[in-house]
Amino acid sequence: MESVPGVEATRLTKIYGHGHTEVVAVQDVTLRVARGEIVALLGPSGAGKSTLLTAMALINPPTSGQIRIGGQLVMDGDRALVDLRAFRRKNLGFVFQKANLIPFLNARENVQVALEVNDVPPRAAHQRAMELLEYLGVGTRADNLPDALSGGEQQRVAVARALANHPSLILADEPTAALDSHRGRQVMELFARVAHEHGTAVIVVTHDARALDVFDRTVHMEDGRLKNGKSPGG
Amino acid sequence: MNLAVRDVRHHAGRFVLTSVGIGLLLMIVMGMGGIYRGLIHEATLLVDRVGADLWVVQGSTRGPFAEVSRLPANLEDRVRAVPGVAVARRFVSHTFQREHQGRALRLVVQGLSWPEDRGDWAPLVAGRPLRQAHFEMIADQSLQLPLGERVRLGKDMYEVVGLTRGMVGSGGDGLAFLTVSDAMAVQFDVPGEAVRLERAARQARLENLDLGRVTPQLSERALGPTSELPALGPPQVSAILVTLSEGADPARVAATLSTWPDVTVYSTQQQKDLLLSGMVDKARRQLGLFRALLIIISTIIIALIIYTLTLDKIRDIALLKLIGARNRVIIGLIFQQALLMGVLGYALAWWLGGFAFPHFPRLVVIETADLVQLAFIVLGISMLASLLGIGKALNVEANTVLAT
Numbered sequence: 171m172e173s174v175p176g177v178e179a180t181r182l183t184k185i186y187g188h189g190h191t192e193v194v195a196v197q198d199v200t201l202r203v204a205r206g207e208i209v210a211l212l213g214p215s216g217a218g219k220s221t222l223l224t225a226m227a228l229i230n231p232p233t234s235g236q237i238r239i240g241g242q243l244v245m246d247g248d249r250a251l252v253d254l255r256a257f258r259r260k261n262l263g264f265v266f267q268k269a270n271l272i273p274f275l276n277a278r279e280n281v282q283v284a285l286e287v288n289d290v291p292p293r294a295a296h297q298r299a300m301e302l303l304e305y306l307g308v309g310t311r312a313d314n315l316p317d318a319l320s321g322g323e324q325q326r327v328a329v330a331r332a333l334a335n336h337p338s339l340i341l342a343d344e345p346t347a348a349l350d351s352h353r354g355r356q357v358m359e360l361f362a363r364v365a366h367e368h369g370t371a372v373i374v375v376t377h378d379a380r381a382l383d384v385f386d387r388t389v390h391m392e393d394g395r396l397k398n399g400k401s402p403g404g
Numbered sequence: 405m406n407l408a409v410r411d412v413r414h415h416a417g418r419f420v421l422t423s424v425g426i427g428l429l430l431m432i433v434m435g436m437g438g439i440y441r442g443l444i445h446e447a448t449l450l451v452d453r454v455g456a457d458l459w460v461v462q463g464s465t466r467g468p469f470a471e472v473s474r475l476p477a478n479l480e481d482r483v484r485a486v487p488g489v490a491v492a493r494r495f496v497s498h499t500f501q502r503e504h505q506g507r508a509l510r511l512v513v514q515g516l517s518w519p520e521d522r523g524d525w526a527p528l529v530a531g532r533p534l535r536q537a538h539f540e541m542i543a544d545q546s547l548q549l550p551l552g553e554r555v556r557l558g559k560d561m562y563e564v565v566g567l568t569r570g571m572v573g574s575g576g577d578g579l580a581f582l583t584v585s586d587a588m589a590v591q592f593d594v595p596g597e598a599v600r601l602e603r604a605a606r607q608a609r610l611e612n613l614d615l616g617r618v619t620p621q622l623s624e625r626a627l628g629p630t631s632e633l634p635a636l637g638p639p640q641v642s643a644i645l646v647t648l649s650e651g652a653d654p655a656r657v658a659a660t661l662s663t664w665p666d667v668t669v670y671s672t673q674q675q676k677d678l679l680l681s682g683m684v685d686k687a688r689r690q691l692g693l694f695r696a697l698l699i700i701i702s703t704i705i706i707a708l709i710i711y712t713l714t715l716d717k718i719r720d721i722a723l724l725k726l727i728g729a730r731n732r733v734i735i736g737l738i739f740q741q742a743l744l745m746g747v748l749g750y751a752l753a754w755w756l757g758g759f760a761f762p763h764f765p766r767l768v769v770i771e772t773a774d775l776v777q778l779a780f781i782v783l784g785i786s787m788l789a790s791l792l793g794i795g796k797a798l799n800v801e802a803n804t805v806l807a808t
């Protein structure tokens with residue numbers, strides 16, 4: 171596979187707290203995911219997967235190391251080299267274990283807001299939000315507030331929101347925990363399709379061993395370090 | 405898509421209830437401004453309506469409204485002889501509080517210089533002006549005296565023949581127009597017993613004087629009505645009102661009158677200024693203080709509610725930052741809610757005021773300039789009140805979303 175840089179973490183270390191409360195959550199991790207590639211991040215609880223993911227999501231500054239996105243150096247240690255919020259809105263999509271929808275916006279508006287903060291005109295944003303919801307099978311729930319949606323439906327709205335701005339990097343932390351295995355697999359397949367069709371770099375933290383076949387590569391983490399990654403086909 | 409409105413809809417109950425509270429507070433703020441305007445209007449109403457060019461009052465007093473002024477009634481004739489004076493009238497005005505049909509009746513008895521002035525200028529809503537020299541009255545509606553009602557003032561009964569609207573004295577009490585002579589009779593009325601006692605005392609004093617013993621006719625005079633005793637001088641009035649003849653220079657006439665050592669002369673504007681700088685000024689400062697306090701209270705209430713609404717959605721704000729929303733989206737969300745609360749409160753105040761103000765005991769005059777001023781104040785306090793919430797929201801980190 172031709173390797174266009176998607177996201178690149180170089181010798182990344184994250185230390186929480188200091189003194190005797192110090193926790194080294196991520197230690198000297200170097201990880202590179204190309205555009206068009208979908209990677210599963212595996213490992214036991216407490217291994218540092220979420221920390222690594224949020225660092226690459228530019229919402230959790232690392233203690234040291236560098237993060238490049240699309241070839242551009244954006245974090246050098248805990249120092250931001252770009253306007254992180256602007257960078258997130260243009261380039262990144264996130265899905266977390268919890269859907270984190272805005273409770274006073276209905277399903278469609280939750281997707282639309284991500285488009286509107288990125289300066290998409292309201293009418294176009296409305297239309298794209300509807301398309302995404304329909305694509306994810308929750309088009310009929312567009313007018314419902316999150317409270318009225320099941321966990322799985324909420325999660326699919328969150329996925330729609332992450333895809334809204336055609337990000338170059340999608341980061342998902344256990345996105346299928348609230349879904350049954352069928353729906354969970356569907357979401358994973360969707361991510362894979364987005365990666366392959368739109369050339370997006372996708373990293374998914376997952377515990378669901380049954381869906382691992384949709385990934386190009388899996389990466390294992392333990393005690394803040396990467397174990398030797400096995401990638402199908404190199 | 406407007407986030408502020410959507411959030412408000414989600415918390416409609418709390419938001420509306422607070423807005424109603426703010427509305428009531430702003431209504432009182434609005435009403436207090438209106439009461440102040442009403443005070444000015446009422447205080448200067450009579451001075452305006454009486455239509456005098458100059459007011460001649462007792463020397464070195466600020467009468468007849470701000471303090472007591474006493475002038476001999478015949479000063480009228482002296483004033484009339486001054487070049488440039490077209491008309492000189494006696495001004496008699498006195499506040500009474502009487503019992504009428506079991507309720508306290510506060511009224512300002514205002515003398516009209518019959519027969520030239522029959523009260524035709526007063527804004528009659530029913531009945532007619534005065535037609536007789538005695539025992540008729542034009543009463544203001546606020547006195548709640550129906551046409552044909554007979555009211556005892558002094559020793560006589562006065563019949564209500566006409567009704568005016570909005571004619572009140574500087575204290576807000578309704579005016580009752582009588583002819584000057586009736587007004588004076590009412591003002592100088594003394595109970596019969598007092599008259600008898602004074603007459604006996606006069607007699608006794610006279611008998612002790614050499615003059616009394618040698619002139620028996622004097623003691624006969626002393627038994628007559630007090631007002632006919634030359635030694636007691638002519639009847640007293642509060643002021644003489646001067647209307648200037650066409651083309652006369654008010655300053656010159658005033659200068660001429662000012663050379664008389666027994667009187668002081670005021671123009672109508674000066675008379676108004678005396679009223680406003682004195683009694684109305686204290687009320688203005690009092691009302692201003694209350695207005696300021698209520699505005700501060702409104703600001704605090706809006707600030708607290710906006711702050712709690714912000715705390716309620718702190719995770720949502722963090723999420724907005726996570727997906728890259730600019731600060732102006734977040735500031736707009738909070739500020740618009742504060743503004744919406746202010747605007748709703750203001751609209752409610754205006755609407756409720758329309759029903760409430762006419763029932764206030766004092767006249768409430770709502771002027772457009774005051775409404776505009778209050779609108780800007782509400783805009784200001786909304787801005788101020790949102791600062792607390794905005795400060796909180798801007799300090800939230802995007803990764804707060806991840807905290808469980």
Ligand SMILES: Nc1ncnc2c1ncn2[C@@H]1O[C@H](COP(=O)(O)OP(=O)(O)O)[C@@H](O)[C@H]1O
Nearest residue numbers: 186187193195214215216217218219220221222
């Ligand atoms: N905000 C935090 N403050 C302190 N320690 C943290 C924080 N977040 C995670 N940790 C610690 O860092 C380590 C890695 O956590 P995490 O990245 O959540 O692992 P995983 O997602 O693989 O379960 C754990 O020991 C955890 O207790």
Ligand SMILES: [Mg+2]
Nearest residue numbers: 219220221343
């Ligand atoms: Mg985790």
